[in-house]
Amino acid sequence: MVYATRRETFSAAHRLYNPKFTDEENARIFGKCSNPNWHGHNYTLEVVVAGEIDPETGYVLDLKELKGIIIEYVIKHVDHKNLNTETEFMKGLIPTAENITIAIWNQLVNKIPKGKLFSVKIFETENNYFEYKGE
Amino acid sequence: MVYATRRETFSAAHRLYNPKFTDEENARIFGKCSNPNWHGHNYTLEVVVAGEIDPETGYVLDLKELKGIIIEYVIKHVDHKNLNTETEFMKGLIPTAENITIAIWNQLVNKIPKGKLFSVKIFETENNYFEYKGE
Amino acid sequence: MVYATRRETFSAAHRLYNPKFTDEENARIFGKCSNPNWHGHNYTLEVVVAGEIDPETGYVLDLKELKGIIIEYVIKHVDHKNLNTETEFMKGLIPTAENITIAIWNQLVNKIPKGKLFSVKIFETENNYFEYKGE
């Protein structure tokens, strides 16, 4: 079992906002992250696939193929987008990095051609990152 | 003459948009960077001050003091803000990294307590960065 | 279950020294790391908390709150300190990165407001790092 990781990046706008809360509550709970005029980040995404090595190729899976899948099902939907209003797969979710991580897992889990999706990591800043393993 | 550099980071939303252009022209010239629903970045800022070493302190200037100045005159105005609509010192400018770099220079050039402002650098993504030296 | 990581840094002095050993033994076992005049490092600390996402906030826990806890219970006690003589929670321990990692775990394990402490990592240099998971 080898764990193969592909890294991609995207840049997006968001705000943390729960429509159940008043504006004052949103401001108190989320602070500057709730700015109604938006802010944004350069996100780094790491997708880890676990599997056996195919002896014909020496690959768990072709990472160029994995890259294409990540672009099709994730990057196209988030890069240079507003995560609150434009990303279909984030609809109804507060776009915290935690929720983004799980939503990306859900986008990818049935699309992996060989091996199994093992982990999705999102680095939101150089000081904050998040991982989800489907558990 | 020693060049002393202080690094800070901020996260902001923006879009590239020139009000003189039609929406079609903005979309053609700026591509996905002109998305009307915004996107954003983690920006890294490097401020370089050139000066003689003060023999009493061994410092060109106290970088803790420089940090305070950068926060007061730059970071407070851009971090978790919308650079198109909320940052006073960017008013009337297309918020490209190039223009942000010069605008930050203008914010800081008269605030340096010792030595002289030598350079301002903005890293917009891991692949794109910009420097201005007041020339 | 999402794993949320907060990164902080600190700079400290230390020497590797076991009082049970003679000076010659300390020098032989620890080499230049046992220099009696001290040396130091920029340490990077990563604290990982595992938990369920709170649907009200989209957070495992508020990382700003976690940051405050790390500063209060760890950073204040180690940053710009001598780990052998000044850090109460390292008393009686040889300040290897391994022991620092466990001592920081012990400082934090009962202070996590939501979720559970999952891992503490210390990067001592760009080539050496250490992780403890409470096992």
Place this chain on the structure above:
Amino acid sequence: MVYATRRETFSAAHRLYNPKFTDEENARIFGKCSNPNWHGHNYTLEVVVAGEIDPETGYVLDLKELKGIIIEYVIKHVDHKNLNTETEFMKGLIPTAENITIAIWNQLVNKIPKGKLFSVKIFETENNYFEYKGE
């Protein structure tokens, strides 16, 4: 149980090529990675050893000793080498990063003086990395 990691780097040439395949098949499956005139990488290797802390030293194991073992059994055989033709422990293997990771595990697993080999990671580019844990 603490996980102690040592990082080393090496630079090598390789090509992805399965002698069972025709040249056309190799080109189709491996693309530019199959260039018969070779290409190469700066590889980063991380070796993780898991073990109890020795109370006499505060170490899981002496990382200087681990470094020596990695150099002797791995780096000398791969640094500034051709992984297809010169590295004995890669003979008969397609030199994908996946296969390199397992081959390095096999080189090291019986050489660890204290604790147990827990993981071997190879970073082939800034976007692709691989881990093997002996499972």
Place this chain on the structure above:
Amino acid sequence: MVYATRRETFSAAHRLYNPKFTDEENARIFGKCSNPNWHGHNYTLEVVVAGEIDPETGYVLDLKELKGIIIEYVIKHVDHKNLNTETEFMKGLIPTAENITIAIWNQLVNKIPKGKLFSVKIFETENNYFEYKGE
């Protein structure tokens, strides 16, 4: 005048070898870098263009356009290639990073659509990098 930098990466094989020297001289002068079976690197390239900001766009030049030029005139000729035998613009040159840096400058200097080429940097390893400014 703003300095705009675009970063790209490529992976290539090479050996340091001067055909005027005997094999023994090549081995003595270049050491392991002269291995006749090749080795390789992940190279990082930074291209700096200096120019005035166009007030219509806020750009010195469109970095997407610069990226396309770098790919066309540089990356296509070096990525997953053998720099000694396959790269036309390195013909007759010992493929040291110094010579690569100047050769890339010569490839690009007349292709910059706005502003002027100011600097080309090549990072060969994490410890060695090189810059050429056309002087």
Place this chain on the structure above:
Amino acid sequence: MVYATRRETFSAAHRLYNPKFTDEENARIFGKCSNPNWHGHNYTLEVVVAGEIDPETGYVLDLKELKGIIIEYVIKHVDHKNLNTETEFMKGLIPTAENITIAIWNQLVNKIPKGKLFSVKIFETENNYFEYKGE
């Protein structure tokens, strides 16, 4: 003219302290950096040599030779040392990164075998770095 850079690292202890000042003044001016029990850093050093390429070798100078010179005249004197009390070439200087940068310049300026020393940079933390060019 090519600028060739070699990067090295070292770890050292220091405190900022001017013997002309009272303890209170040292504490006020230098803050936690003046802790009498020391603290320390992982320093990164970059040495830049400017010169013409030797057509016989393709080198400005052999960076392995430069590495040896940096180790002999700098690293041996600072790595795992106390910069206030043990480093001969820092005697009489407050060991700020500014003064370290100039002192390293002075150690190296007459030792460069080909080309000329162009710049010495010291990174003291990820947020603070310093450069000296002999001007």
